[in-house]
Amino acid sequence: MKHTFLSLCLLAGTMLAPATSFAGQAPGLASAPDIPISHRDRIYAAEQFSNTVSVSDPVDNRLLGVIKLGDPQPGNLSPLYKGQVLVHGMGFSPDHKTLAVVSIGSNSVTFIDTATNTVKHTTYVGRSPHEAFFTPDGREVWVTVRGEDYISVIDADTFEEKMQIKVPAGPGMQIFSPDGKYGYICSSFNPETVVVSVADHKIVGHVKQASPFCPNIAASADGKQVWFTLKDVGKTQVFNGQAPFDLVKTLDTGPITNHVNLVMNRNGSFAYVTVGGLNEVKVFRTDDFEQVATIPVGNLPHGIWPSGDGTRVYVGLENADRFAVIDTLTNKVIGDIPIGQAPQAVAYVPNAVPEGDGRQNLVPLGTAGEAAHLKLAAKGASGRSAPTSVTLFDQGLTQVLQAAVTGLEPKKPYVLALSDKPDGSGRLQLLSTFMTNPAGSAIVNAVGPIRQIVESKHEDEKRYLVVAASTDGKPGAIVQFQAE
Known part of the structure; x- marks a missing residue:
């Protein structure tokens, strides 16, 4: 009886075990x-x-x-x-x-x-x-x-x-x-x-x-x-x-x-x-x-x-x-x-x-876990999902900026810049120039004390990230601006 009971238990255990690989x-x-x-x-x-x-x-x-x-x-x-x-x-x-x-x-x-x-x-x-x-x-x-x-x-x-x-x-x-x-x-x-x-x-x-x-x-x-x-x-x-x-x-x-x-x-x-x-x-x-x-x-x-x-x-x-x-x-x-x-x-x-x-x-x-995260939205596309994510990786006094830029025209030149106006209409300070790939996207990097100015509590010091079209190396029309 004990042997039969043990056999039944083993059989039940096999049946109830997780599925085999x-x-x-x-x-x-x-x-x-x-x-x-x-x-x-x-x-x-x-x-x-x-x-x-x-x-x-x-x-x-x-x-x-x-x-x-x-x-x-x-x-x-x-x-x-x-x-x-x-x-x-x-x-x-x-x-x-x-x-x-x-x-x-x-x-x-x-x-x-x-x-x-x-x-x-x-x-x-x-x-x-x-x-x-x-x-x-x-x-x-x-x-x-x-x-x-x-x-x-x-x-x-x-x-x-x-x-x-x-x-x-x-x-x-x-x-x-x-x-x-x-x-x-x-x-x-x-x-x-x-x-x-x-x-x-x-x-x-x-x-x-x-x-x-x-x-x-x-x-x-x-x-x-x-x-x-x-x-x-x-x-x-x-x-x-x-x-x-x-x-x-x-x-x-x-x-x-x-x-x-x-x-x-x-x-x-x-x-x-x-x-x-x-x-x-x-x-x-x-x-x-x-x-x-x-x-x-x-x-x-x-x-x-x-x-x-x-x-x-x-x-x-x-x-x-x-x-x-x-x-x-x-x-x-x-x-x-x-x-x-x-x-x-x-x-x-x-x-x-x-x-x-x-x-x-x-x-x-x-400090390897410290970073700030921002998004850029296409101009005139309020309420849609942001096409570009930006991260500012803290390196001490400076940050490495990385933007995963999407939603642009393929194989076209653009600039990533700082503006003193939220919509990019103000004076622009160039951070990086880049060319989009055939899918209209790019990974863009820059280095500097960027977080201090985009998150500044003083309005006269604060700057906003924007993406602008580029003509002959100079910023043109704003196509994306900082959404958050």
Whole structure:
């Protein structure tokens, strides 16, 4: 009787247990088991203006602290400065023990131990690297040296560059087929993605991009598809992950299309695309490419990565200094996490901390969490959603201004300026000139004590942000003005 009762209990327990895993998550194999979310997992973001890597616990959506890789301005302007500048790209090893963090301004790849948050080594490569990722066998780290025309191949044991792979100038990002056979490398300066054989580092395939500006690429866990984004034209393209690497689909996703990642859960297989100019994440089925959801997430969504079981997606909000947490089964935002300034690449690493609390060498967010947020509205468009978000990232006495400008004419010159009148009718002080991309958008930066004057309590000192058309380098008609 006792044996029968125990058998029935075990059977009932099996029947009541959560559904079994459906598939592993990219960049791993589809045959790999899903990994349920736990306190051993970590979410990381590379933060461009605070020069930090934030470390968060996904169970309770809580920031644990940041790894400080460098200082904000003006400290990083010193000729004796040794830290990193423009912390931007991120990848992780197959054993989940090492992060590879790319800093564009200091031409470096910093290798970080995930269990202790300590820097194991820093490798310096060529001009303006953008992203880095480990080969699936863990032996090499490929770094896209976007300011030049090659992939820097780093030995994962010695952290030394072992060779360079010549590719079209401006390689944006690389990712690998889950079986480790191919590396897929898109370009940020040329309309061409190349496929490289990992075994011999030779180019074996070419894919024509619809534009020259690809910042991000992802391969499906089943090895069948590769998705890449085109930031300048607001499109996302899909090609066959196996020879002949033919183009399968082109999707219009929206202005400032940033990153893409792939998720498998009990509802199916999906691509999640961050669209910075719309402040949305768009979700597409990977079988028929139907758009199944549009998720408002906040200002300028950039990097994106799924949890180890595909039930959550974490989105770095570049102009909000936060993570948006999305439930992939309902496609609803269920939480947010405050992080450092201007998060770029994002990585979710299951079982990053096998034991202990994983808080060694973390420091508080501090001034890296300080920023002011503004919006610009199109002239004569009162009551509509603002087309431009602006963030002023505190760097002490100065701020780094970043505007995600949308809603303008394509390929036209404009200026971002300060006006002494709210509607822009007064005298203008030029902050930055810029050219819109083919989608009528742009990311615009400026540096100065801007927050002090746009938030001044003294009316005679206060200034207002505006966007004006540009003629021969001089401001013309006001097209956007500060709404809040």
